[in-house]
Amino acid sequence: MEYFTQQLINGITLGAIYALIAIGYTMVYGIIGMINFAHGEIFMVGGFISIIAFMLLGLFGITWAPLAILVALLVTMALTPLYGWTLERIAYRPLRHSPRLAALITAIGMSIFLQNYVQLVQGARTKPIPPVVTGGIEIMRRGDFVVTLGYMQILIVVLTVVLMAAFSLLIQRTSLGRAQRACEQDLKMASLVGVDVDRTIAQTFIMGAALAGVAGLIFLLHYGVVDFYIGFHAGIKAFTAAVLGGIGSLPGAMLGGLLIGLIEAFWSAYFSVEYKDVAAFTVLVVVLIFRPTGLLGRPDVEKV
Numbered sequence: 001m002e003y004f005t006q007q008l009i010n011g012i013t014l015g016a017i018y019a020l021i022a023i024g025y026t027m028v029y030g031i032i033g034m035i036n037f038a039h040g041e042i043f044m045v046g047g048f049i050s051i052i053a054f055m056l057l058g059l060f061g062i063t064w065a066p067l068a069i070l071v072a073l074l075v076t077m078a079l080t081p082l083y084g085w086t087l088e089r090i091a092y093r094p095l096r097h098s099p100r101l102a103a104l105i106t107a108i109g110m111s112i113f114l115q116n117y118v119q120l121v122q123g124a125r126t127k128p129i130p131p132v133v134t135g136g137i138e139i140m141r142r143g144d145f146v147v148t149l150g151y152m153q154i155l156i157v158v159l160t161v162v163l164m165a166a167f168s169l170l171i172q173r174t175s176l177g178r179a180q181r182a183c184e185q186d187l188k189m190a191s192l193v194g195v196d197v198d199r200t201i202a203q204t205f206i207m208g209a210a211l212a213g214v215a216g217l218i219f220l221l222h223y224g225v226v227d228f229y230i231g232f233h234a235g236i237k238a239f240t241a242a243v244l245g246g247i248g249s250l251p252g253a254m255l256g257g258l259l260i261g262l263i264e265a266f267w268s269a270y271f272s273v274e275y276k277d278v279a280a281f282t283v284l285v286v287v288l289i290f291r292p293t294g295l296l297g298r299p300d301v302e303k304v
Helices: 002-032 039-059 065-095 100-122 151-173 175-185 187-192 197-223 230-245 250-270 273-290
Strands: 136-142 145-150
Touching: 002 039, 002 136, 002 145, 002 151, 002 175, 002 197, 002 230, 002 250, 039 065, 039 100, 039 197, 039 230, 065 100, 065 197, 100 230, 136 151, 145 151, 151 175, 151 197, 151 250, 175 187, 175 197, 187 197, 197 230, 230 250, 230 273, 250 273
Parallel strands: none
Antiparallel strands: 136 145
16 A cells, blocks of 8 residues: 555656646647647756756855745746747748648657757756755655655645646636637637737747746756756657547646556556556557547537
């Protein structure tokens, strides 16, 4: 029971990171029907911006953990969206009315470009930082095995829940959210009734990039290391989470992220860790066989 509880905590923590990244995939797909395969690299860029922010804060003598994390969070959420906006403006907007294959190839190309851009600028070596948040709460104990809920894990889950709630309210209660929902239903009709489609899509990319940047920050804080290749692995997992939950569904992205995190944690704990990715994709295949739209996805409605 103790071991199960610890893996449950670990899985929820990992799933929260995947969920933040998956929201960016599902928001972009919901509006323009395109998979932004460079989104994982935006997450990676967020991690590097965070580590640079922590280094600069250390140079200025700001070492109090809560203040350092807050400043790094604000800096990351301010700078990472610039990459999302630039990608949309330069790479995706000119191809919006082109065949989907062209946009898909462009997204893969931008992913490779960002990987190599960061590798050239920051180097190929991994970038570690010392632990910023340490300690935790003892949940239960049996012999020498202690179930611990780390303060870092609490921070990750709380930050994820707050951000998801804030973005959900933004989409449901604001004019931007109404414009996004209108574009999701029909881009042409949305433009006819006065919605600035280009601006709405750009703002969607910015929102998704901000969440990916936060995911990069908490990944850095949790694991203490980043490199130029983490975006590929995390991006694939987050995309899998978005499809599992139902691509285009915000609650589905959250659910899918948590499920992928839990599957990986429990499979690594009770079976061979080398096959945890196989387990996650097997669950995805099984779900899509019996429910092609994902767990919370809705079937496409043909417009006539």
